[in-house]
Amino acid sequence: MTNMKERLIVALDVDTKDEVRRLVKMLEPYVGMFKVGLQLFTSLGPAIFELIQEAGGKVFVDLKLHDIPNTVAQASRVLTGYGVDMLNVHASGGLYMMEKAREAVEEEALAKGLVKPKLIAVTILTSLGEKDLEQIGLGTPQESVVRFAKLTKKAGLDGVVASPQETKLIRQACGNDFLTVTPGVRPLNSQAGDQKRITTPQEAIRAGSSYLVIGRPITAAVDPLAAVQQIIEEMEAGHVNSTGN
Ligand code: C5P
Numbered sequence: 001m002t003n004m005k006e007r008l009i010v011a012l013d014v015d016t017k018d019e020v021r022r023l024v025k026m027l028e029p030y031v032g033m034f035k036v037g038l039q040l041f042t043s044l045g046p047a048i049f050e051l052i053q054e055a056g057g058k059v060f061v062d063l064k065l066h067d068i069p070n071t072v073a074q075a076s077r078v079l080t081g082y083g084v085d086m087l088n089v090h091a092s093g094g095l096y097m098m099e100k101a102r103e104a105v106e107e108e109a110l111a112k113g114l115v116k117p118k119l120i121a122v123t124i125l126t127s128l129g130e131k132d133l134e135q136i137g138l139g140t141p142q143e144s145v146v147r148f149a150k151l152t153k154k155a156g157l158d159g160v161v162a163s164p165q166e167t168k169l170i171r172q173a174c175g176n177d178f179l180t181v182t183p184g185v186r187p188l189n190s191q192a193g194d195q196k197r198i199t200t201p202q203e204a205i206r207a208g209s210s211y212l213v214i215g216r217p218i219t220a221a222v223d224p225l226a227a228v229q230q231i232i233e234e235m236e237a238g239h240v241n242s243t244g245n
Contacts, residue, residue, distance in 0.1 A: 004205070004235040006032040008228070009060055011183070011215030015043035017051065023224060024055045030228050033058040033085060035213055049082045058085040060213075064122050066090035069097040073104035076119070080108040084117050086181075088161060091121035091148035098155035118158040118179065123148040126163045126184030129196040141197060142166060146173050153178055163197035164204035164212070171208050183213040187231050190217040201231050205238030 008031045012020055024034060034057045036048055041063060049059050061084045065072045072089055079087050089101050102119055109116040123145040124133065130140060138144045145166040150173055152160050159179025162170060167180045184198045192198055193216055204212050214231060221227035 002239065004232050004239065005030060007205070007209075007211050007235065008231060009033040009035050009181070009211050009213045010218050010228070011035040011037060011062075011213055012052075012219065013037055013039050013215045014219060015039050017044060017048075019219075020044075020048060020051060021055070023219060024052055024057050026225055027218070027228055028055055028057050030225065030232070032211070033060045035060040035062050035215075037062040038064075046082055049084060053083065060084070060086035060088075062088055064088055064090055065101070066093045067097075069093075069100040072097050073100040076101040077104040077108045080105045080114065080117055081112055083114055085115075086118040086120065088120045088122055091123055091152050091160065095151055095155050098152060098157055102156050120159045120161055120179060120181055121148065121152040121155075121157055122161045123152075123166070124162065126182075126197050127194050142169055146170065149174050149178070159210065161213075164199040164207055164209050165197045167204065167207040167209045176208075179210040180208065181211045181213060182209040183215075185212045185214050187214075187217050187227070187234055200238075201234040202238035205235045206240075 010027055010031050012034050034052050036059060040048055052059050061079050065075050098121060105119050106116060124141055145162050146169050149160045149170045153174045161181045163184040164182040170180050182204050184195045185201055185204050186192055186198045187201055201212055218224050218227045
């Protein structure tokens with residue numbers, strides 16, 4: 001996937017329809033997908049998918065599902081029915097939970113004649129550093145991410161969410177066809193905020209990330225379109241010699 005536009009996902013971490021309309025209208029021609037996360041979904045519900053889709057945007061629904069296998073499978077089925085393009089679960093929900101989610105997504109897409117959305121799993125949140133992981137009884141970010149990525153692949157999912165700092169390790173462990181969707185990306189001269197394991201767009205693409213998820217550096221910018229254009233330029237600079245798919 002050499003087109004940088006397709007590989008940029010904007011995190012719509014806002015909570016009003018007006019903000020969504022403004023951002024989607026302005027950015028849709030220049031980005032690959034829009035991410036609907038907890039803030040937007042709990043504010044406006046699934047109607048937000050249609051609003052984005054009607055404006056020509058693709059939807060990544062980032063609800064990071066994590067519950068017993070049946071509950072996650074049923075929620076994945078419902079989300080698939082909305083015609084979204086990507087959705088996710090937590091890998092720490094276990095192999096069986098991920099397998100049930102995958103089956104539900106496949107069955108629902110087939111039943112409704114929809115293109116099967118990409119189903120990916122969150123490994124370790126990019127806001128967690130080594131100390132945070134120690135507190136919750138996990139090893140280093142690298143060890144934990146690779147373990148979860150391998151489990152995700154075994155469950156037959158399309159890829160994982162991880163920090164771009166771990167993209168190379170994931171590629172080595174799971175191969176080049178396995179998607180790496182990476183938040184924790186900060187363009188040059190922007191604030192890290194609560195993100196800890198971060199890289200620049202150029203570094204993320206060079207490491208082989210399939211998709212970059214970027215929120216506040218775009219949505220909180222005075223000129224979101226200029227921010228997107230700068231990010232795409234940085235991504236293009238990283239594309240030379242990258243291993244991404
Ligand atoms: O504003 P920022 O660029 O930090 O937004 C990153 C987005 O990616 C947020 O919507 C956040 O929920 C999401 N995300 C993340 N780390 C993960 C998974 C998702 O930051 N591991």
